[in-house]
Amino acid sequence: MASSDRDASATLAKLNLPQKIKLLSGLGWWHTEPVHEAGVQSMRFSDGPNGVRGTRFFNGVPSSCFPASTGLGSSFDVELAHKVGEALGDECRAKSTHVLLAPTVNIQRSPLGGRGFESFSEDPLLNGAVASAYINGLQSKGVSATIKHFVANDQEFERMSISSEVSERALREIYLRPFQLAVKDANPWAIMTAYNRVNGTHVSEDKRLLEDVLRKEWGFKGMVMSDWIGVYSTTGSIKAGLDLEMPGPSVMRGKALERALIAQKVLPRDIDERAAKVLGLLDHARASGIPFNGPEGSVDTPELRQLLRTAAADSVVLLKNEKGLLPLTNQTKKIAVIGPNAKPAMTSGGGSARLLSTYTVSPLQGVLAAAEEVGAEVKYTVGATSHKYLPLLDPLIRQSDGQPGAFMEFWNQPPPGFMKTDPDFNLTPPAPAWSTPTLGSNCIMIDGVDETKVDPVCWIRYSTKFTPDEDGDWAIGVNVTGAGNVFLDGKIIIDLSTNPPPVSLFTGSLPPDTRTVVNGLKAGQAYDLEIRIDNSTYAPLSPFPCWGVLRAGAIRDVNPEAAIEEAVAFAKESDVAILVIGLNHDWETEGDDRANMELPGLTNRLVSEVLSANPNTVVVNQSGTPVGIPWVNEVATLLQAFYGGNELGNGLADVLFGKVNPSGKLPLTFPKRLEDNPSYPSFGNKGQEAGKIHYNEGIFVGYRSYEIRKLDPLFPFGFGLSYSQFEYSDLEVSPISSSGEFAVSFKIRNTGKIEGREVAQVYVSDPQSSLPRALKELRGFTKVQLQPGESKSVKVSLDKYALSFYDERDGQWVAEQGSFGVLVGSSSADIRLQGETKLEKTFTWRGL
CATH class of the missing domain: 2.60.120.260 (Galactose-binding domain-like)
Incomplete structure (x- = not known):
């Protein structure tokens, strides 16, 4: 028995039954119930995932806002994710917070998902790898991570009642997989259940998911809490393994649980099991040294500001640079900054992820500072508005x-x-x-x-x-x-x-x-x-x-025609126009899915007219998930900036002016049209059927679907350009061991003129599979930094999951005998090296 388990058991022994019941629901929005007479303190929770709000939506203490998760995911950088986790841990400590309600690893089935920006990727491996690094960084500071929302919480429409109807194979391979990776590689101390049902049963009362899969198969030892107001039963949730109902005061426990005990619908040992998990989390809080009911403060240091700026720059993805307009040089003397997302700082998406930033740098401010260094003049105009609600005062x-x-x-x-x-x-x-x-x-x-x-x-x-x-x-x-x-x-x-x-x-x-x-x-x-x-x-x-x-x-208040005319005039008289467009926290937010992929208002017309006025226009789209880009063939220079946090303006300017060579890659596929998305039309209010959403695409989510249908996306998964070029060579694939481990080695050379970083992606195919499989699946990646002309040898180690699929007929993972293709590339669509390896004998397993 681990020492924390012994401590929890010792404390549990001091408590009477009413005190144990008290532990199983929250105290207000952000705390657990204390039992002072037994020395049980009240733990403090705070929302994430891109910052630490603290205990108040209203009048909260300002916090650092990091890039939204799709931005951090686009970095493909686990070291950066670890550093972000550490910084969030420091912020939690400053706010006397023991438990951060993050990270989110739900899968982006559709571009329309209101909380799509909160997760790292459409791919379960990238999602789980970045989340694991984030968790390890956070928990190294003594702060508990709470990975969420377990599981298949992939839309906002009827989120508390909708049933995600998903096959067992898709559930295992796609939706549960990032959680499984995090449990294996990072050991999060808490997990939050989803609001929704899965195949008819609310997750907060689903014994199969919480006990059989999470605890027994995967060996998860931590605490399971509900999402806020996400408990719908008393006996069911207790028997299923849900430890903590949040927030307080209790609705489904408390007196209701006492009555269930009288009726012997639950037994004292059920209460003990749940209370022990709450006390186990309390042991982590005690060990952290973070004060209980302590003050709330902010962190603001030069080192933190630099990390925020680095994270913002590394979340930017260069999608087009056909004329070599970027990076901008000191030859650029007149710059027009245009667009609805240029002047305000769109730091994050909306809902529980949103917080009051300690400070913000907008794109306009970032460009002004960078332009001053190179002696360029900057003029700004909005061009067109795109707000859902008027911009905040x-x-x-x-x-x-x-x-x-x-x-x-x-x-x-x-x-x-x-x-x-x-x-x-x-x-x-x-x-x-x-x-x-x-x-x-x-x-x-x-x-x-x-x-x-x-x-x-x-x-x-x-x-x-x-x-x-x-x-x-x-x-x-x-x-x-x-x-x-x-x-x-x-x-x-x-x-x-x-x-x-x-x-x-x-x-x-x-x-x-x-x-x-x-x-x-x-x-x-x-x-x-x-x-x-x-x-x-x-x-x-x-x-x-x-x-x-x-x-x-x-x-x-601007006249729409006059605003576009002014933007066109500014663009014509400038050497370069920087057009910053996109969505904001009103369009992408918890509580609402988007109705379509369209950019709001007259944005598309503004872009087309500015491009006609000045071909030397850089278009920067800022959104958490894909948008429609009908003018994609008109634009020569295009960046995807996501929501960049406090330093979004400086991070963007660093890329535009060449202080940072872009290295981001798209963590999710950008479709040409909504109808091409694999979840269409089974998503949201148009896809529901009697309270159900059918995951008809099965395992073919994201790039897996586009490839199997031979349907070209607008921009593929894993795609992103650099100011450098990279050459791949010398692929070697080791034999597969009897337990499924093997390694992929190759060389990368920077053939460009400046230092750059390349994300090399390793995909595996199984052409001989007995069940339908994706043409290839991401199974590993690495990020390599190279000086001009420099070459490095790279090794990516893979395990049995790189070979396997889940066979729901037998309820187990299967790695089948035969040859496997190994594909190494710069994106899912840009494969540079191909090889193969062979598994000599089929083997199966359950659990991790």
């Missing part, structure tokens, strides 16, 4: 004392004249029950409010100084849960109290914001902005404790 607001943000006041009774311009309120408002400054204009008040002073039903005033950064007419918009009014310099400009908008019960899927246009605002002039909210129609209906949501945004 954050960079344009300050409190009355000059500090960033706004001031909020809460009343437990409706103040006289609160909703109108009544002097009774404006001149002598009553003292609020509680007040606080806030840094942002997206206030999700499920936490961070002093509940000892503020009732669930309350009246809220948000006050700030709004200072436009451009002259002109401005669109201002708000979204509130409940009734509300917006005042500018004391006058109502938006009335949401006469006919309040419909109440949205879920904060991740707000209805469209209500907007107005205010004419003739002046850049640099401060205007008094107030938003007043009456949440009395919302709070009683909320499915969890929440004081409501306030989201406010603004943007200079």
